[in-house]
Structure formats: structure tokens, C-alpha cells
Amino acid sequence: MTHELEQLFEFLRFPSISTDSRHAGDVRACGEWLVAKAGELGLSAELHDTPKHPVVLARNVHQQGRRHVLIYGHYDVQPVDPLHLWTSDPFQPEIRDGRIWARGATDNKGQMFAHLLGVGKTMAAAGDLPVNLTFLFEGEEEIGSPNLAGFLEQNRELLACDVIAVSDTGMVAPGTPTLGYGLRGITCGELIVRGPARDLHSGLFGGAVMNPATAVGQLIASLHDADGRIVIDGFYDDVRPLEAWEREMWAAVPGVSEEDFLKVTGAPSLFGEKGFTPAEQTWARPTAEVNGMGGGYQGEGSKTVLPAEAMAKFSFRLVPDQEPGDIIRKVKSHFEKHCPPGVTLEFIPGHDGKPYHTDPHGEFGKAAQEALRKSFGQEPVLIREGGSIPIVQSFREILGADTLLLGLALADAQIHSPDENFPVENFEAGIRMNQALLEELA
């Protein structure tokens, strides 16, 4: 194993699960490890506390007259349950079939660490970088970056930059360099429906009392019509239509055909909003998803109760120019309007983030395309992205800079799922890409 991989493995072993308060110490230890690592590579680095998990900043010695490039990544990861579906321990990385298997391998430790090692390599070879560089690594991306915007505000001058680069998005197919110019936003919420004061005998009372689990089912069902379109009043009002060049380019992008989606998801067949391809459905159309639901007896056998309450967790992916605050208000009104009689409804809004969109044909976009062309030896494709990196919108609003999305995540990377993985070749290409990118941006 190369020294580069050994260092990545050390990084991956931290169970830095930001949503689980029991892992707060692990998140911090991981951040401290990053500070030390950046120091080893010749950068000056420090840990900055926030109300929750710390931010890591690392910089070379900045010189007047050079471009200031900010590279963002996150060192926190998603939870790992259901643990029994992992082939190997999510925090004991292994290499099998040319891939690194671990939680965070792709999202985002593997991608962000390639940038750090790329910088280390240039520093070791040339003594310095062609640009003024700042690394900004956060520990709260998977919980919606609650403190990063505040951190940007507080350090607005220190972080003021010309352009930002992020590798936390998709690469459409192995070896196909991919520049992202758009991200979906997100807004989340949890629904709790309460009925009787306690679980009731379904024989004695069934028929006279509304069942909260039935009510949650009805509320879930109220979100879509049979064509997969969301029927919340005004939900699509601000959705920007796809441009002709986008539909044309995406139709030719490898790795996103119906067959590819079927293969990667393992679904028996695809289903989405009528009139759009899977790439269009996931990159440029909004969604309403149930992330979890529960109520009543879920154990072995049967228990003939009429449950006292039931719940569902939702997330809505948003596209330009939908506003998370506007959408979550419409969602709440929708649920209130559709809640059946006989139960009470509590709706708890969760984290959110705006969708993002930039012109891929500008100066920095062209430089990024050139870096991709050089480091992969292929023409890059231009895509949007189904996931959400809300902070990209904050970069624009607070630092005034646009973000280049240089994705290295394959569709079968299984991020957020068991058996997350990252090809060794993408890790190595990421190191090369960082070196080419800083050169082009200079």
C-alpha cells in the first residue's frame, strides 16, 4: 500500500458521525488529526471551535498579487446503520477489487484528502503553490452545516477569495471528467400524528377512532399524483425550466441512462415524474421523499393495537429558483390541509439549504474544464447534481465567489448507504487534478 493510501486509511478510521452526539469526541479528534496532517505537508493549520463541531483551516503563505483559491471539504460522515449490511467494518477501511471500502471513502474524506495530498505534493516539489490557497474543512456537512455560514460571516476577510473548488459531487462514469454547475437544495421536516391517549385494542375501539398510522399513510400519499408529480399547492411555481443545451448534453452523458440507473439502484424498474429522463429527474426536478416512517408494533408476530401515534421524516430536494423557507411553509400548509379528522398533527421543520446554479462557461469554469481535460486526458461533461451542498450557496452570498464542482464520486459509491466505496484510481486522479487545477487557476 502506498504512503498516500496509508494516510487516507488513518483518516477513514475516525467514526466522525456528526448527527450522533455520542460521536462528538470522534469528530473533534478527526479534526485535530487533520490540523496535524496539514502541518506535516507544509501548511499552517488550526482548529476553530463552533457551537457544535470544529472547522479546520489550513493555508500556504499568501503573497500579494496571486489568486486566492479556497478548497472546501467535510470530514464528518453519515451514520452507518444498518450495520449488518456492510461487508467489512465501515471504520476499518479495506481495499477490494481496486476500491477502498469505508464510511466516508467517497463522501467526503477520500475526495477532500486527495486535494490535501495534491497540495502536499506540489509543496514538496516546488516549495510553494502557484496560488494563495485556503483549505476549509468542516465537521457538520451531514447535519446541514448549521454553523458554517456564521463562521464565514465571522471570517469574511480572511476567507475572501476569487473562486472555490469542491470535490463532493458525482463523476458520471469511471474516467469521465465531470464538472458540476448546479446542485439541488433541500428542506426537511418531521411529521408526528397523535390520536388516542394510548395504544388501543383494535377490536374494542377500531372503527370509531382515527388510526394515526392510517393518517400518516394518507399524508404520505397526498404528496404525489399517479404520474409522480408533487401536488403540493404552488410547489413548482419557482422551478426554472431546463434549457435546451442541457437536455441535449445530458442525453449524451455516459452513465446516466435508464439502464445505468437500474443497475446502480437495483430497483425493479424506475419511476419518476413523467416527461423527464432519470438525469433530468435527479438533477433538475424537485422531489418529496419519505426518509423514514414508523408507528405501532413493528416486532415479530402481530399485536392488534390501534397505535397512539405515528411519524414520518421527509426531505424535499429543491431546484433553482425554489426557496427552502417558501417550500417548507407550503409543505406544512399542505399537511395541515390534508390531515384527516380525529388526530392532531405536529410538523417540525428540519435543516435546509438553497439550490445552486452557475454558468459553466465563465473564466473559472473554463479553467476547471482544462484542468479536468489535462488530468484525465478526456473531454469533460457538464452536469448538475442531485445532492445538496447548501454551503455552496452561502459561499456565493457571503464570500461573493462561485464554486467549481469537480466530482469524483461514482454512482455506485454507495454514499450514505452500507458498503460505501471509492476507487483507488479516483483517489490518485484527484491528487493529479488538484495539481492541474491550481496551475490553471493561477
Added chain:
Amino acid sequence: MTHELEQLFEFLRFPSISTDSRHAGDVRACGEWLVAKAGELGLSAELHDTPKHPVVLARNVHQQGRRHVLIYGHYDVQPVDPLHLWTSDPFQPEIRDGRIWARGATDNKGQMFAHLLGVGKTMAAAGDLPVNLTFLFEGEEEIGSPNLAGFLEQNRELLACDVIAVSDTGMVAPGTPTLGYGLRGITCGELIVRGPARDLHSGLFGGAVMNPATAVGQLIASLHDADGRIVIDGFYDDVRPLEAWEREMWAAVPGVSEEDFLKVTGAPSLFGEKGFTPAEQTWARPTAEVNGMGGGYQGEGSKTVLPAEAMAKFSFRLVPDQEPGDIIRKVKSHFEKHCPPGVTLEFIPGHDGKPYHTDPHGEFGKAAQEALRKSFGQEPVLIREGGSIPIVQSFREILGADTLLLGLALADAQIHSPDENFPVENFEAGIRMNQALLEELA
């Protein structure tokens, strides 16, 4: 504490939860204790093994020319979770506010044990009973009595009787003697909906793949219309309409007004099939209830997954002349017809039992009314019952005898729920009722 209560407490301390295989030993120990207790009271008793939990039979010395009365009860109980909602340990009975608090206090240990003690009292006073008596106590009622019908078949001659008495139903109000002449039947099933091969990132794939939790929500919602009527094709085909005398009598029965239902259930308002009172909805109309549902992430915080699968458990309460086998086929077809594209559906039928109905104005019905009148000093009311005791239908089919339902369970007994309880006065009235009943039936 009286010796009678002490003996009941001993009985209640067995955690005889029949659905949980870890408690199989407790169910058996409880049955053995009953055999010993019946022996102490002057009956000959024995334990009969079945493929699962044993049956207890106990008899006096039968004499030619006397009526043979069979009294049925069950010594198994429902699970106790959620345990934290109990005020005291479900298997450490306590008396508070004139009530006995324990799992099984009402359903069915308290009621069946009153019969056993009533028989013991008559035996002690008179040396014998006025009838040939057989007690049949089973340990599988809460899991649908899978082996009792077989046991009846095998012991058809031994158990051949003139009439059967069961106290496992409701008493409409404290002190109001209640004769039940009908029971709802039941049929159960579990639905598993599977979509992608694993939990997916809701950003990367949301919009192109059907969400199994959404599908379960849609299937739950497909069961009812906005008026609370079940819209499964042919569901109501065999439902026998209410008779005029029933609607008239039930309108006058105490304890079953809308206010009573609201108070007992704690629901914010009632909701059921339009055009029927709560008593009619629960005693004479069928239902479709979700007993449990689950899928995706139900823990703290959020996890933006598109779950690989989701499930729901259902029970359908049936009324004369619906057939469980016919209904569960209709339910299965309904789910298959309404399952959205992009997911697969597995439907697993569960236990079932036919609805029961008899004429309360026949010879034995009149005798039971007289026994109730004598032991409570009040005119009895005639009702049906929302719960299911499938074995009552088997008694009719295999033993050829009808069943008298002499219920002692109050609406706030919280059977199947935390804080199950039984008034001490109902326990004592049950002992008196047993003595009067055997006299009247003789």
C-alpha cells in the same frame, strides 16, 4: 387482602406472553399452576400438550342426566411493550383505587379465575355443582388459537356439551350486567414493499426511483375513502345489516355514547364510518386497521435516505357474514392492484377467525340474563362486541354448542395496552355470577 385476591395475584405474576417464544416456559409454568389450583378446589385437572402452548382441562365428577356446561378462558396474555408507560410492573400486580393493575388483570386471567373460584366456592359449600362442568383454559388466544380447533376435534366426545360460557368481553358500564351475543371476526396480514437493492442517497437518486415508504403510505391510504368507508372491492358484500331492535337497544346502552368513547380513548375527536354510532361502528361494522408500520430512518436527527424497503401490519375486524378467507383474498388483490410501479409487493396473510352471532332470546340466553339479573341486581343489556374470540365460532362448528358471553371488562380496562386493570368489585361479582349461572343453567 382476601385469599381470593392473593390467589389471583399469584396467577397474574406469570409472564405468560404467548406470542414471544422467549416466554414459552412461562406460559407452560402458568398452565401447570392452574392444574394444581383446580385440583385444590376439588376438580380433576390435567395439562394437554399441543404443538405450541398447552391446554388445561378441569372437571367435576360428571353424572348422567345433568346439563354439561363448558367454561372457556385463556391464561396467555399480550406483550407489555412499551414498558415505560406502565405505572407499575405489569407482572407485579398492585391494587390502587379499587382496581387490580397487571397485564392479564382483565384479559383474561381475572375474568376466567373468577369462574374457577366461583366453582370452588360452590364445591366447598355444596360438595358438588348442579351441572356437569368442564373448564377449558388455553394458552394461545392472543396468537389466534392456532391449535385449539384441532384440540376440540381430537376431544370432541369428551367436550361435547349443551352450552358454553365465556367471560372475555366487555361490560358496558360499571355495575351494568352485559350479555354479548356477537363478536367481530378478524383476519390479519403484513405487507412488505421492496424497491432499490439498498438504502439510496435521496439526493443522488430521489426523483428517478419509487420510494417504498411512499408506496406503503399510498397502499395504506388506498383502504378508506374520506367518509371512513373501506373501498376494497366487495369488502361489504356479505355484511349483515343491523336490525332495528339492535340499533334501538344500543342507543340506550350506558357507557357507549360519543362522550364515553372520547373519554375512554383520549382521542381528540372520534372518526369512523359515516351513518353509524360509535357502538355500531365497533360492534357491527368491519374495519381495516394499521397495527404497525415502519421503514427507513426512525432515529434521532435526520438521515436523507431513500429506504430499500418498508412494511405495514394490518388487521381487519369482520362482522357476520364476512368470511376471513374471502376477505384476505380481496385485501391481497386490492394491494396488488394499488401497488405503484417501481417496487415489488409481498403480502403475508396472518391469523384469522370468523365473526360470531347468536340469538340472545333463546333458552340459554334467557338463563344467562337471569343469572346476570340475580348477581348484579340490575336488568342486563344485550350487546355485540368489537373484539374477536375466534374459538367461539369453532365451538359452534365442532362442539355444536352456542356461547354465552358474560363480559366483565370495562372500557377503560386498557387491555392490550399499558396499565391494564380490573376492578376488585368485578372480580367479586364474577365469582357470584358463576354461582348463579350454573344454578340457572341447571
